[in-house]
Amino acid sequence: MFTITPTVRNLLIINLLIFLSATFFHWENLLVNLFGLRYIFSPDFQAYQLLTYMFLQVSFGHFFGNMLALFFFGPILEMTWGAKRFLFYYLATGMAAGVIYSGVSYLQIAPVQNAAQTYYEQPTPENFDEFMAKYARRLHVENYSRFMAEFEANPNSQELINSSKENVNEIVTSKINTITYGASAVVFAILLAFAVLFPDRMIYLLIPPIPIKAKYLVGLYGAYELYAGIKANPDDIVAHFAHLSGMLAGYLILRYWKKQNGHFY
Template identity: 25%
Template sequence: MLPIRDHNPSEQTPWVTYALIAVNVAIFLSYWGLFSNPRAITLFFLDWGMVPVLVTEQGTWGTMLTSMFLHGSIMHLLGNMLFLWIFGDNLEEEMGHIRYLLFYLASGLGAGLAHYYAAPLSEVPTVGASGAIAGVMGGYLLLFPKAQVDILIFIVFIIKVIPVPAWLMLALWFAMQIFGGFGADPMTGGVAYWAHAGGFVVGAILTLPIFLRRGGARFWERTDGHPPHPEAEYSYQRTHIPRVRRRRK
């Protein structure tokens, strides 16, 4: 299950979301060459990624911030930026640019703390923007639970695009992080499930004051749980490329 777009792109330009994507891509490209040298990339992540045991023993709290802008592979980067692009613009429009940036950073720091407290003696470097983006998803769920999100479904060789309400997709994603967190050992690396879950909860909590100022449940009634502007109309166009049929002998 992979989200590819929502049906309510923002009416204002999401400058902060675009800037965050650009910064993450630029930083990744700046150390791209280190991936050809396993020792060099490991040392780089030990210096700039968040290593819980170093936070515990040396107080390297600043790496909770720097680790938010690092990624372990091109697919790691692309996946995170896709989620940020889909869910970030509406939240930025609702919060305002500066408040949204502070919200994003606070969600990422909250995610880092959640991962740290789950395994304070882990020696594995943690990198990625997914904790902060999980906060964006938590805020999106609170404000726009019925927004339509198109997701790709992969079933063996069948690929389908289907629209689902945001609450279904995001609630399922959050449940997967909780179950993954209980089923995985944070000391051995892999997916930082508790960072994802922690960022999601922090994002929802930080969005709660805005939700209440908008009227709480009355905000949902006014917007029917969607972003407060018309949905975009998507349609699939027929290709103009001619089909070549095989001749029968």
């Protein structure tokens, strides 16, 4: 018989209350701006965000997916580890994932800042088009094509150069001001732990409706997140490396426990 363990139940309640408060009182932007995880070199970064970001789910799909995974996989881990160790794992992987992802964000944003600086020094139509193709979400095709045609016809126009620099600066600023939030990193750490402890446990998927061993499911998840993260589609707003950061944080904690105790708990 399926049992919801105390810590999982309390975590579900906390996340539900925050989600409902944000929805009812329209606090989504307020909570995200205050408690979401900022880029570590942003002036708005605060250390407490490494803890608070994991409790923010402001869309129903985001909330439902993360809490569903916690509901199904969390109790098994809590019954295996005990409440204190499970809670430690939940919070520690979330915070560690935040630290790891902050490092990844730096590695992603620093090249954009360098490329922007290069463009400011050499603001040609070719360099602008190259920057936009590599780092920007696609603008409205008609407007972008019209601007590029005019810029290529008038490469020395100070007005067009200034406009292009403003666009580049907006892109850099938007990346620096990106806010990470949600329990996805923790959920991926939970999935990783489940696959390590119960690698051959069968999981029955809804879509497609097939059974698959935990180790294969989590392996496929990780491979997809790595592929999507490396591909770095400018139109993709999912923080794939945050998910991988959760898996890495979980793996490091599990390895430490195994080294200390001879097993993963």
